[in-house]
Amino acid sequence: MPLSTESQSEDEQYVLIANLDNARNLSNILKAITCKDHAIFTATANGLKVTVEDCKCMQANAFIQADIFQEFTLKEDSVVFQINLTVLLDCLNIFGGSSVGGSTALRMCYRGYGHPLTLFLEEGGVVTVCKINTHEPEEPIDFEFSSSNVTNKVILQSESLKEAFSELDMTSEVLQITMSPNQPYFRLSTFGNSGNAHYDYSKDSDMMELFQCNTTQTNRYKMSLLKPSTKALAISCKVSVRTDSRGVLSLQYLVRNDDGQICFVEYFCCPDEEVEEE
């Protein structure tokens, strides 16, 4: 394979080398978090974390574990750079990105601070080399979301949420999420031009894999901030919805890739405003 014929000496210049037999396993999950152009890439021994932020109120993270890659070599403890995600996705799909006619193999190399990210893409014996300039990484927001502060948590099969999200009244500025140990248990509400709508999920539903709600919590989140998360929802099989004592929302999507491996996408979103509890 042409990608493996790189000379040993050239390889040594790179602080990060990641190989994938199927570039779609990366591009699909990155597509799910594209809401802004700029993404922060953080590589550690665990794998790759890609972060996108919007309005300092929302953050999307995609986690691609090291073992998803056929090769994942890291010379430093952690490597951080910022890159234009749209450009990266265009490059990953340079061969059309369709699943028919074989997959695109990817070799991703980074030489270190100030250097471009180099992509070697190969399909059917044709190799394309893409160099994408990297930027000074911004410090991602720390939402200080810790599991010890989680007040309510539900895990749902994505199927049932996909339906709700596809039907949500987009004339509503906010999505209100109610989680409660009592009825309505888990409720999504919208307040649109023509009225309001509530979607109630029973805690005993077979779509509900886990229901851990201790206190009644009602929070509103900007629809415009949550809308991008539907892309992750679409490719996921399970979703965990958590809120902490401050009302910060965490949505964790479990995504199964083409090869049946599991990746995660996580969204954090700040609540819109205080809602008086009824």
Add this chain to the structure above:
Amino acid sequence: MQCVVTGGNVKVLGKALHSLSRIGDELYVEPQEDGLALRSVNSSRSAYACFLFAPLFFSRYSIPSGLNFSCKMAIKSVLTVFRSFATLEKTVEKCHISLDEQKDRITFTLHCKHGLLKTHNLSYQDSESLEAVFDKDNCANVFRAQPRVLVDTVVHFPTSLEEVTVTVSDERMWVRNHVEDDAERSKAMLTELCLAADEFDHFAVKSHNSITFCLKEFRGLLLFAESTGLPVSMYLDEPGSPMVLSVTDSVLEGNFVLATLSDDHSLHKSNRG
């Protein structure tokens, strides 16, 4: 008012609302003794549609006796309740419709599989009852066909086409795209289909004439007829007088009344202004 729709009838109700949305922007709701009437009219008042769902259509239909209520609401907002037919068919088990006159709203509650409950509270405006006067019994030409026959006919016309002309003789019906008189003939494309009388379940012609009407609303009715498999009756009279399309079965009735182009050229011009 309390109505409960179950099983496949939820989809029928949804389809009716979708075809009404092809007519106008507003849905007129009127619970009556003889059933729930859903109506719509277009902005130029040249097309009107009405569905009447008999009490037997519902698994429960109760209205307070002497209720004289009529309202209108944005049809778009009602469509959000019945947006996806795939979901309606696969997951909705029961639809509950109730009226809250204190809060000026109608609540649609969908009971879905896996214990999911969808509640839509939609606000309405009080309105006069909407009723079109039409007389289909005295129409010269009456036809009835399976929806498939008509769907296969209109499929040949582009969606951008506004009007079709139906010409009838004793044993044939021709359907062709209507070309404006002032259109340049050399650039116009004409599509014409001929249907023989034996393709229809009923074919009674008293007057040989050509009727021109809007395709959009016709397609709207076909959408409903095709999904329910109900035959479509067409009542055509003279050019310029309204035509009626109707579908009926034991528990529902749908009537679409469409204006037709008048033969009188000057009148037709001023009408369109």
